[in-house]
Amino acid sequence: MTPIENIMKRISLLLLLAACCLASPALRAKDDLTVDVIPRPALVETGKGTFRAAGAYFNCDPRIEVRTQRAIRALADRITFVSGRTCSFASPVGLTPAAAESKRTKGFLFLKEEAMGDEAYTIDISPKACIVKAGGHSGFLYALQTLRQLMPVSIFGMQTDASEHFPMPCVKIADKPRFGYRGLLLDCSRHFYPVEDIKKTLDLMLLFKMNRFHWHLTDDQGWRVEIKKYPRLTQVGAFRTGTMVGKDFDSNDGVRYGGYYTQDQMREIVAYAEERGITVIPEIDLPGHMQGALAAYPQLGCTGGPYTVRTTWGVSEEVLCAGKEESYQFLEDVFTELMDIFPSEYFHIGGDECPKKEWSHCPSCQERIRQLGLKADGKHSAEVYLQNYVTARVQKFLAEHGRKIIGWDEIFEGDLAEGATVMSWRGVESGQQAAAAGYDVIMTPKWYCYLNYLQSEDPSTEPLGHGHFLPLDKAYSYEPFEGLDASAEGHILGVQANMWTEYIATQEHMEYMLLPRMVALAEVQWSPRDAKDYGRFYASLKRKGYEIFKQLGYNYRTY
Numbered sequence: 001m002t003p004i005e006n007i008m009k010r011i012s013l014l015l016l017l018a019a020c021c022l023a024s025p026a027l028r029a030k031d032d033l034t035v036d037v038i039p040r041p042a043l044v045e046t047g048k049g050t051f052r053a054a055g056a057y058f059n060c061d062p063r064i065e066v067r068t069q070r071a072i073r074a075l076a077d078r079i080t081f082v083s084g085r086t087c088s089f090a091s092p093v094g095l096t097p098a099a100a101e102s103k104r105t106k107g108f109l110f111l112k113e114e115a116m117g118d119e120a121y122t123i124d125i126s127p128k129a130c131i132v133k134a135g136g137h138s139g140f141l142y143a144l145q146t147l148r149q150l151m152p153v154s155i156f157g158m159q160t161d162a163s164e165h166f167p168m169p170c171v172k173i174a175d176k177p178r179f180g181y182r183g184l185l186l187d188c189s190r191h192f193y194p195v196e197d198i199k200k201t202l203d204l205m206l207l208f209k210m211n212r213f214h215w216h217l218t219d220d221q222g223w224r225v226e227i228k229k230y231p232r233l234t235q236v237g238a239f240r241t242g243t244m245v246g247k248d249f250d251s252n253d254g255v256r257y258g259g260y261y262t263q264d265q266m267r268e269i270v271a272y273a274e275e276r277g278i279t280v281i282p283e284i285d286l287p288g289h290m291q292g293a294l295a296a297y298p299q300l301g302c303t304g305g306p307y308t309v310r311t312t313w314g315v316s317e318e319v320l321c322a323g324k325e326e327s328y329q330f331l332e333d334v335f336t337e338l339m340d341i342f343p344s345e346y347f348h349i350g351g352d353e354c355p356k357k358e359w360s361h362c363p364s365c366q367e368r369i370r371q372l373g374l375k376a377d378g379k380h381s382a383e384v385y386l387q388n389y390v391t392a393r394v395q396k397f398l399a400e401h402g403r404k405i406i407g408w409d410e411i412f413e414g415d416l417a418e419g420a421t422v423m424s425w426r427g428v429e430s431g432q433q434a435a436a437a438g439y440d441v442i443m444t445p446k447w448y449c450y451l452n453y454l455q456s457e458d459p460s461t462e463p464l465g466h467g468h469f470l471p472l473d474k475a476y477s478y479e480p481f482e483g484l485d486a487s488a489e490g491h492i493l494g495v496q497a498n499m500w501t502e503y504i505a506t507q508e509h510m511e512y513m514l515l516p517r518m519v520a521l522a523e524v525q526w527s528p529r530d531a532k533d534y535g536r537f538y539a540s541l542k543r544k545g546y547e548i549f550k551q552l553g554y555n556y557r558t559y
């Protein structure tokens, strides 16, 4: 090689590394089916040979946060446990990036690169070393998920295997998410999921690099959050006298059903999620879907009740009275207690499916409409504008405390105040219109993202679910920018998978509905548009994904 060629080679290598650090989605990933990482990283360059993880040294930049180091050390301990070969962990004070790289450190090397931001990471595996770089806690956590998936699946299990050297393919990965908001909703009102189940679901979220847990906590069929100022919410509102059986709306199994999360338990979930890079966004659904609360405090309804916690699915006509000042005091009190528990900048205020029948008869609601000068205008009724008023009041109250609102796409009907984020669920149109109008949007169109829909066209072959067919490839096919004006793309914060639990009473059933479709949506959320390929995804799922679910003890459906 001439000196010029040598210099040229060095420059091109440097350019490649720079590209790795920037993780430019414009650079196409080289398709290598042996790298079965889901969601597909932004950039994958395969090399030759393997790196043996069993018994390798773990060297960790001391500037990396303690909680992150804990997660890194946990991987070292896991390899040690499964392989029987000790992976020592060290975080030496003198381990600057330059020192580490000049020594050509053997084994794992974790280096902090501030400039990379919070969620990006790079992995460079050669036969001698596995070098991981990230800027923050989430980036390292995501790198760890990728490393786990690059190892033999026994890393996820409880079996020890002394013959396992944990070979990993030599590969360069530069990765960062396509969207900042990568959500999963879990409805804990229709059915109640204990803290341990939620933790298991959060673990799954981290494995597939999802970062927002939208916790649907209140609805007509049960109020599930302890609010100290309103004890009847959980004494009364958290329990129903029975539940409809199957799809028979005239039935009732007569079994008292319910439960709620104490404030301590909610804090525990928030901390558990945070450790995994996940923000918990609580939802108090209002002003509809509130029959659970009305059963506890009937004076908050238009008629004064009495109300009972609903025993059938479907939408209640009984909603929060938007006329009485007491309703607003109640909401502010509830959010005041919740703001102390949930550090999330965003709070979800529901806003979906609020029938206006009671409001149209209610003297208080009608008086409020008169006072505000709200009028039907051919597009919307005065009651639709009354819902805008409720939304705006809650938005203003939360804004005074530094929080922002997300609401289901009905909040976009009529007049929506600036600064609200719209969650588009009835289809893609509301989300696209809201984005074009300058609102931030989270896309969760039900035909692609409602994982409570059935996984077969023949309901008799599947456990109970909402009667619409949503197979794996359909979930995977979702493209959030399709049909959207390019100028509005920046308003799409991300995508969410939803798990409504009317027909899903157990963790086992829920996992069956989540897996593997949630993983398909994780790739929609994370991977660059041009890296998506259903054939490659499906092959990875079959080779690796199902095995991972099995090793970790999750229930799942196969395709």
Ligand code: ACM
Pocket (backbone or CB within 6 Å): 352, 353, 408, 425
């Ligand atoms: C919804 O599915 N009602 C948001």
Ligand code: ZN
Pocket (backbone or CB within 6 Å): 301, 302, 320, 321, 322, 323, 324, 358, 359, 362, 363, 364, 365, 366
């Ligand atoms: Zn009213």
